[in-house]
Amino acid sequence: MGVVASLNQMFFLIEYDRGKGKIVSLTTFDNSERLKAQDSRLALELSLHGRGIEREVVLLDGASEDAVRLTHARYFEDLEQLVSKLKTRLLLT
Helix, strand or coil, rough: CCCCCCCCEEEEEEECCCCCCCCEEEEEEEEHHHHHHHHHHHHHHHHHCCCCCCCCEEEEECCHHHHHHHHHHHCCHHHHHHHHHHHHHHCCC
């Protein structure tokens, strides 16, 4: 997260199951809820750890969910979709 926050900045808390390659939960926070988002990330990580559940927990920031989907596509698309996009990009170069 940058030092200078945009007024339109949002935060996205993602619980990701690597084994299944899919999002388990996605929670959105407004820019004014930065501390709540950070506290929620920590609480989720501690809860999962306490139950012995191994999942990736990330807190991302971006102007919109669409922007985060673009910059962090691996959380939102399956392997087949990512490979297809890569092939398309390679053909365009």
